[in-house]
Amino acid sequence: MIFTGVGSFSEVVMEPDLRSFFFFILQACSPYGFVMFAISYSEAVTRRTKNVLAYVLLLPLFVTLLISPLKPEIQIDFILMLLWTAPYYLGGCFLLVSSYLRERNRVKRKYRLLTACFFVPPIIAIVVFNHITRAVKQDFDGYFNLSIVVWCGFAFFIIAAIRFGVLGVRIRFEKQLHDQKIKGIASGAAMFNHAVKNRITNIDMLTGRVRELVKSERNEQIDEDIKRIMAETKQVMHMVKRIQKQIEDVELVEGTANLIDLMTHALHANRYPLESKSVSISTDYSVNCNMMCDKLHLQEVFNNLISNAIDAVEGEGGTLAIRIYEAKSGIRIDFTDNGTGMVKKAEEQIFDPFYSTKQREENFGLGLSYCYLIMQKHGGSIKVSSSQGAGTTFTLHLPKYRRIRTSNKGG
Incomplete structure (x- = not known):
């Protein structure tokens, strides 16, 4: 979420170097952050394996940075990047859904379902409207379509946080806390x-x-x-x-x-x-x-x-x-x-x-x-x-x- 939020400054920053920096964070760091979150949240691997994956999964990100021209602004090859960002995003979605299906504890199962519902639709929208469409047409602007999905996801988060709690966040009133x-x-x-x-x-x-x-x-x-x-x-x-x-x-x-x-x-x-x-x-x-x-x-x-x-x-x-x-x-x-x-x-x-x-x-x-x-x-x-x-x-x-x-x- 931090990678995506910080990276979105690329739409408003005019200075070329900063714009390139934020754009790279948005396009390349966000899928890495999401798949690592999904691995940790799903508890699908041991702590040691998770630590190894934290470093191994950084390799495509660095390769993308090395092969991309940086001046005057970064030029990312979205066709090549699609080969690893799509598996990261879709693999993360699979882990969230499978963690819900594997969970046997009734209470935790409910929270895992809410988490999957909050993340999976926006992530699929990002893959379709950003990575796939940019691979086909690099100057395609899919942010309008993405914004609709993201705002729906945000509304779902607020409602679920008040009613049930999502990702450990529960919105309470003072009397409820007491x-x-x-x-x-x-x-x-x-x-x-x-x-x-x-x-x-x-x-x-x-x-x-x-x-x-x-x-x-x-x-x-x-x-x-x-x-x-x-x-x-x-x-x-x-x-x-x-x-x-x-x-x-x-x-x-x-x-x-x-x-x-x-x-x-x-x-x-x-x-x-x-x-x-x-x-x-x-x-x-x-x-x-x-x-x-x-x-x-x-x-x-x-x-x-x-x-x-x-x-x-x-x-x-x-x-x-x-x-x-x-x-x-x-x-x-x-x-x-x-x-x-x-x-x-x-x-x-x-x-x-x-x-x-x-x-x-x-x-x-x-x-x-x-x-x-x-x-x-x-x-x-x-x-x-x-x-x-x-x-x-x-x-x-x-x-x-x-x-x-x-x-x-x-x-």
Whole structure:
């Protein structure tokens, strides 16, 4: 947008050198800027590949500059330039549309559709009325036709920004902003209550078990359960210390943590509920690595997913398989249970705040929205794959750049 806006000065600047400079930015830099935006927005490639493309895709631009006469004004060969600008523009449009089609999150899918509707028609108009027509007739002036499309696009942007939000821009009135802050405070406090509720539930169950073991005088088991109670209490205290930040917004306190250690602690914290429902655990840790992350929040994500798997299995004899493995774009963690699964509609809404498939009063519908938020804060993602009656798999993705050290380890 900056390239296009600055380049448009070529229509009003009279000084030849400046006119040539702005004209080149408009005609050659704008397609580069658009295709790089589309690559970044679509999340179609890894960060490393994107960085490589940022340099590789500059080559046609420099070649165009080198072969174009600069005096008295720049003379661009639009026939040759069409060979790379059209693929840049149309390829970018394809990425925007495909990112919408690939998106499974209901809310993000809506925003990707709005973004595609905002960009694709004006870009196609630029290709037709500017690059193709100039390649056929270099002195063709298609700005009148383009201006109609651009003004329509601008009107669409304003309407969509007021109603839905586009590209992270949302036009709000003061009262709406105030209401949004109130909702944010309530949501943050509710998320904290949800985390505390999980911890207190575990403490309560462990305390009940200790009381039973005291009667049977099994001292070793009592010591082990007391240690777990202390660990759970410590976790609650950490959450209490950060309650103010949690209400305002979730802020990561990052440090180095080992994923297998975090998973071991999460399984240990849920040992009693796992045992009470006879849920068998299988682990496959094909990669052992340290990550730069907020270990408190990330372990809470693990706890939530393990707790959900326990709730999902019916009766006794359930299974939970946990995998930590390396993928092309980073580290992935799968939580697969053989529970009841969920219908397609529930799968689409499962990460929405206050949505829950558990029809129980003590379930607030915030656990998975909390997990979604924490993974987003880490630059990663959480996805779900489920079939009714055939179990559910939640997959966490942590980007490769968060990895500190790697060594193979079987589990």
